[in-house]
Amino acid sequence: MSKIVGLNGDEAVAYAAKQCDVDVVAAYPITPQTIIVEKFNEFVANGEVNTEFVCVESEHSAMSASVGASLTGARVFTATASQGLALMHEILYIGSSMRCPIVMGVANRALSAPINIYADHSDMMGSRDCGWIQIYTEDAQEAYDWTIQAFKIAENKDILLPATVNLDGFMISHSTQDINMLDDEEVRKFLPPKKLEYMLDPENPITVGAGNNPEFYFELKMQQVDAMNKVPEVMRKVNNEFASVSGRKYDIIETYGIENADVGVMALGSCTGTAITVAEKLRNEEKKVGVIKPWLYRPFPSKEIISSIKNLDVLAVIDRCVSFGAPYGPLCSDVMSLLQSMDIDLKVFNIITGLGGRDITPTLLEEIFIEGLDYQKKGKIKDPVRYLGVRM
Amino acid sequence: MIKMVVLKELSTEELYIPGHRLCSGCGPSTAMRMMMKVAGKNTIITTATGCIEVGTTYYPYTSWLVPWVHSAFENAAATASGIEAAYKAMGRRSSKPRKVNIIAIGGDGGTFDIGIQALSGALERGHDFLYLCYDNEAYMNTGIQRSGATPHGASTTTSWGGKKIPGKPEWKKDLIGISIAHGIDYAATANIAYWNDFMTKVQKALEVEGPAVIHIIAPCPRGWRHEDKDTFKIARLATQTRYFPVYEYDHGKYQINIKIPKPLPVIEYMKPQGRFKHLFKPEHSKELELIQDRVDKNWGRLEKLCAMQNP
Numbered sequence: 001m002s003k004i005v006g007l008n009g010d011e012a013v014a015y016a017a018k019q020c021d022v023d024v025v026a027a028y029p030i031t032p033q034t035i036i037v038e039k040f041n042e043f044v045a046n047g048e049v050n051t052e053f054v055c056v057e058s059e060h061s062a063m064s065a066s067v068g069a070s071l072t073g074a075r076v077f078t079a080t081a082s083q084g085l086a087l088m089h090e091i092l093y094i095g096s097s098m099r100c101p102i103v104m105g106v107a108n109r110a111l112s113a114p115i116n117i118y119a120d121h122s123d124m125m126g127s128r129d130c131g132w133i134q135i136y137t138e139d140a141q142e143a144y145d146w147t148i149q150a151f152k153i154a155e156n157k158d159i160l161l162p163a164t165v166n167l168d169g170f171m172i173s174h175s176t177q178d179i180n181m182l183d184d185e186e187v188r189k190f191l192p193p194k195k196l197e198y199m200l201d202p203e204n205p206i207t208v209g210a211g212n213n214p215e216f217y218f219e220l221k222m223q224q225v226d227a228m229n230k231v232p233e234v235m236r237k238v239n240n241e242f243a244s245v246s247g248r249k250y251d252i253i254e255t256y257g258i259e260n261a262d263v264g265v266m267a268l269g270s271c272t273g274t275a276i277t278v279a280e281k282l283r284n285e286e287k288k289v290g291v292i293k294p295w296l297y298r299p300f301p302s303k304e305i306i307s308s309i310k311n312l313d314v315l316a317v318i319d320r321c322v323s324f325g326a327p328y329g330p331l332c333s334d335v336m337s338l339l340q341s342m343d344i345d346l347k348v349f350n351i352i353t354g355l356g357g358r359d360i361t362p363t364l365l366e367e368i369f370i371e372g373l374d375y376q377k378k379g380k381i382k383d384p385v386r387y388l389g390v391r392m
Numbered sequence: 393m394i395k396m397v398v399l400k401e402l403s404t405e406e407l408y409i410p411g412h413r414l415c416s417g418c419g420p421s422t423a424m425r426m427m428m429k430v431a432g433k434n435t436i437i438t439t440a441t442g443c444i445e446v447g448t449t450y451y452p453y454t455s456w457l458v459p460w461v462h463s464a465f466e467n468a469a470a471t472a473s474g475i476e477a478a479y480k481a482m483g484r485r486s487s488k489p490r491k492v493n494i495i496a497i498g499g500d501g502g503t504f505d506i507g508i509q510a511l512s513g514a515l516e517r518g519h520d521f522l523y524l525c526y527d528n529e530a531y532m533n534t535g536i537q538r539s540g541a542t543p544h545g546a547s548t549t550t551s552w553g554g555k556k557i558p559g560k561p562e563w564k565k566d567l568i569g570i571s572i573a574h575g576i577d578y579a580a581t582a583n584i585a586y587w588n589d590f591m592t593k594v595q596k597a598l599e600v601e602g603p604a605v606i607h608i609i610a611p612c613p614r615g616w617r618h619e620d621k622d623t624f625k626i627a628r629l630a631t632q633t634r635y636f637p638v639y640e641y642d643h644g645k646y647q648i649n650i651k652i653p654k655p656l657p658v659i660e661y662m663k664p665q666g667r668f669k670h671l672f673k674p675e676h677s678k679e680l681e682l683i684q685d686r687v688d689k690n691w692g693r694l695e696k697l698c699a700m701q702n703p
Contacts, residue, residue, distance in 0.1 A: 023481035026474055052481035054473055057513030061470035064510065067463050068438065068474025074481055076474075094463055200459040200475060202434045202492055209462030210449035 002186070002246070007179045009140035009172035010035030013079065013105040013165065015179075016147035018043050018051075019187040020103075023074035023194075026054035026065035028084060031117045032169035033107040036079040059084035063091035070100035070162075071208055073199040075151065078102065081169060082109035085123045089130070095162045096131030096224065098209050101154035101194070102162040103147060104132075108269065108320075109169040110356040118357020119168040121268060121321040125330045131224050133163035133231055134298040136268040140177045143167040145248055146295070148182070152191050152238045158230050166297075168270040168320075170357065182246055190245050228299045235296065252301045253294045255308050257283055261290030263372035264309065267318035268297060268331060271360040275318075278365040289369045297331075302338050314347045314372045314381075320354045328385060349381045353388040364389050394599060397591040403429050412455040414447035417620025419610030419627060420499070420526035422584050424448070424455075427495070427524060430591045431598060433458060435493040436475055440468035440502030443533045443612075444526065466506040469514035469523055472496035476519040493598045494521040500541035501531045503607075504565050508540075515574035515603045522597045523605045525567060528612035536615040540565045544686070545679050546667045548615070553670030558679055563686065571605040572641050578604035580640035580649075584611075585628035589638060589649050596642070609636045617666020629661040634691045639698075646697040655691075658684045 007015065014036045017025070025044075027037040043049045054069075056062045059080050070076045080088060085106060095102055110120035124134060135150060137143040143165060150163040167173055182190075198206055212220055232252055243249040256276045258264055265275050272293035279289045292308050292315075294301055309315060319329025328336060332350035339346055351368050354360040368388070375381050407428040414421040420443060428435070436459045439445040445462055448455035463471040476494050483489030496514075498507050503525040511523060530548045531537040538551035544563045547553030551560035571579040578600040582590035590608060597604035611627050613620045630636035631650050635658055638650035659680055662668040671679050 023485075024474065024477045026477065050481060050484055052477040054477045055517065056470065056473070057509060057516070061467060061473070061510050061513055064463055064467035064470035065474030065477065068461065068471035069478035069481075070474075071461055072436075072475045072478035072482070074474075074478035076478075090464055091467065098461075098463075200436050200461055202436065202459060205433075205457055205459045207449050207454035207456055207460045210451040210454055211446050211462075212451045216451050 002180050002182050004178050005181050006176050007140060008035065008174050008176045009143045009167045010107060010174065011039050012140040012144035012179050013147050013167065014039035015181060016144045017077040018049055019182065019184050020075065020077070020148055020151050020191055021188065022051050022077040024052050024054065024066070024069035024076045025078060026056050026062045026069065026076070027078045028056050028059045028062045028080070030059070030081050030084040032109055032173040033079045033081040033084070033105065035173065036105050036107070059087040060091060063088040063095060066102045067091060067095045067098060067100050070095070070102050071098060071200050073194070073196050073201070075194040076100070076102045077104070079105035079107070081107040082111055082123045085127060086111060089127055092127050092130040092132060097220070099160040100162055101160050103150045103154055104162065104164045105143070105147065106164045106166045107169045107173040108166050116356040117169065119171050119270065119320070120355055120357060121319070124164065124166055125321040125323070128298060128330060131161065131228070132298065133161055134166065135163065135295055136166045136297055137172065137295070138270055138273045138293065140172055140175065141179055143172060144179055144181070145242065145246065145250065148187055148191065149238050149242050149250065153231065153235050155194050156234045157197065159227050159234055161224070161227050161231070166269065171270040180246070180248070186245050190241065231299050232296070232301065232303070250295060252296045253292060253304045253308060255293070256291040258290035258292055258308050259311060260288060261312060262288040262376050263314045263316070263369060264290045264292055264312045265316045265318060265365070265368055265372070266292040266294070266331070266335065268294060269320065271318065271320070271354060271365070274360060274362055275365050278362050278369065282366070282369055287369070287373060289373070300334050300338070305335070305338060306342060306344065309344070309346055312346060314376045316349055316351055316368045316372045318351045318353060318368070322352055322355065347375060347381050349375065349383060350385045351388050352385065358389055360389070394592060394596050397430060397588045397595065403432070407433065407457045409455050409457060411453060412448045413450055414443060415614055417613040417623045418443070419584050419612060419623050420444055420528055421447070423526050423590070423608050423610050426584070426587055426591050427594050428458070430594045431493050431495060435495060438463065438468050438471045438475065438496050440498035440507055441465040442499035442502050444497060444499065446533060465502055467510045468496040468498045468502060468507060470510040472521045473514045473517065473519045476521055496521060496523045498523070498525055499533070500525060500527040500529060501539040504540035504567060512574065515571060515576055515605070518602045520602055522594070523603065525605070525607045526610045527607060528610050528615060530615050532612045532615045541567070544683060545671050547670060548667070558670055558676045567607045568605065568641065576603050576605065577643050578641065580606050581636065581638050582606055582608040583627055583631050583636060583638050583650070584608060585624050585631065586638060586650055593640060615667065618664050622664060626661070626664060629656065632656050633658045633661040634687050635661050637691060637694055639694055646694065646700070648694055648698055658687050
């Protein structure tokens with residue numbers, strides 16, 4: 001029997017990790033993630049979990065300790081944001097290359113300078129090629145649900161890759177909502193104890209992470225590519241299983257009204273909920289609009305995106321991040337290269353907005369839809385990249 | 393109480409095996425072999441990037457017959473923290489919890505410089521592990537650049553013994569002092585030339601509950617510019633001149649393990665090494681005096697620490 005509890009996004013993630021019965025949490029505080037580690041440490045202090053909490057002296061060590069613990073066979077959870085994720089950057093690659101199924105909550109926050117603690121995807125986008133599965137959530141319920149599912153996907157023996165569950169700083173991390181929490185027992189049944197075929201065990205000694213020069217490095221990377229490619233299939237199975245436990249059905253992407261829409265908006269994270277609300281209103285006004293919300297960002301859900309856009313004339317892609325000097329923001333760059341490679345003729349424009357926690361308001365989203373409808377009518381894109389909601 | 397390691401009782405089993413790509417005359421490699429002889433099979437090793445890492449694990453080969461893991465340059469102590477935490481947590485779930493020796497290994501660059509934060513964190517948190525620093529006194533893996541452990545006056549490729557500056561101007565950090573300041577129970581220096589002292593210390597360090605640090609001096613013929621065959625001779629001179637004192641700190645008590653009642657002058661140690669060659673030019677004679685003075689003072693400081701019953 002599930003129960004409804006009022007939790008903010010950070011707390012929801014902490015409860016999810018607790019129910020996943022993690023062995024080791026190695027973490028360092030950083031706003032807006034801090035509540036996750038505080039809450040988890042409270043579970044430890046009260047003897048509610050079996051977890052060994054390593055209160056490390058930096059995020060770099062948080063990820064290093066997580067790698068060591070994961071390879072020893074422990075189920076490992078950690079969390080970070082912004083500068084913390086940037087400091088981990090080096091070890092993120094090591095965690096994925098040494099195939100550590102660590103799950104990490106990332107309360108997305110802008111990168112300095114200047115220092116800014118609010119929602120922005122620059123942190124995760126800066127590490128988007130690090131070989132981790134990357135999931136973006138819309139609200140605290142999703143953050144809770146995906147944390148539990150992430151372990152199951154990451155620990156699948158065909159995958160063995162770490163995963164981040166992204167929740168927008170403050171918008172999700174600090175907003176309290178009703179959370180449908182599963183029973184501990186249900187989670188335990190859904191996610192049995194972690195089992196590794198190979199680990200650091202003196203009874204069966206192995207060498208992990210031996211130097212690879214040109215003779216082998218490439219093959220090793222191909223194994224990671226292969227594992228990444230298997231994620232969607234495994235994810236779908238996990239989603240189905242989770243639906244039968246929770247009644248909540250997730251997928252690789254979620255769409256709203258896209259099947260019969262002319263204009264679509266694609267975005268990651270918390271603003272997708274607002275986008276759907278605005279789309280609802282516009283559809284009531286007979287405007288044919290829809291929303292594409294990828295839950296999965298890495299691996300990039302190419303197949304799912306292609307099938308979702310097939311009836312669209314115009315697509316607006318929202319990036320909550322600047323890729324300085326690049327033709328588009330990171331999400332739009334991925335979409336553009338996908339369309340190009342599949343020879344799909346869809347008119348796309350990129351909206352870069354919401355940086356450093358600036359609100360992505362319904363008015364702003366409506367403007368994007370209207371702009372898309374205008375481009376559709378005129379048959380061409382006037383402004384391929386627009387910075388919206390900023391004083392020029 | 394741990395008794396001194398003796399030759400005839402030593403395991404004949406090799407857990408650190410040959411075939412690696414370390415240089416002929418490599419001091420650190422011998423330290424690894426000695427360490428594994430006492431650590432035994434029930435051990436997990438993590439190694440910071442450096443000569444030992446890249447030289448002993450070259451896919452698809454390995455010199456380690458115990459579990460070994462790489463993770464990066466600056467984080468061996470943090471990786472060890474995670475391994476130890478995992479054992480603790482998993483042990484609580486198990487009906488038969490196992491205890492293993494967890495050893496983090498770093499060179500002087502990976503320990504004194506880039507890894508000092510991770511080491512400090514792990515010592516402060518009190519993880520039950522041994523941190524072994526093999527000190528060849530420079531970044532030898534990248535080709536002899538100065539580190540925080542490079543001695544004053546040594547010529548490296550980033551502290552050349554030049555016409556204007558006679559080698560590294562700064563002095564070596566006190567790693568053991570820094571370690572002890574964390575309130576740990578066991579810290580010691582060692583020298584590959586005194587094998588049984590070192591191996592006994594490894595045993596002690598593994599026996600201690602909580603973190604222990606061993607700092608072993610291990611010459612690098614390439615970087616120190618001496619002949620391969622002289623590694624042990626030079627290592628021994630480091631201690632016989634009191635240049636590198638071999639001592640330990642055990643539950644609050646200091647002890648000089650290798651007593652040197654009649655020390656040789658420091659120049660006897662420095663002369664056979666090309667890295668100090670420039671200091672023997674007449675214009676730098678003052679440098680040699682400075683070094684001798686520093687060595688004498690450090691020895692005096694250690695003697696005082698040893699004389700204190702309850703420091």
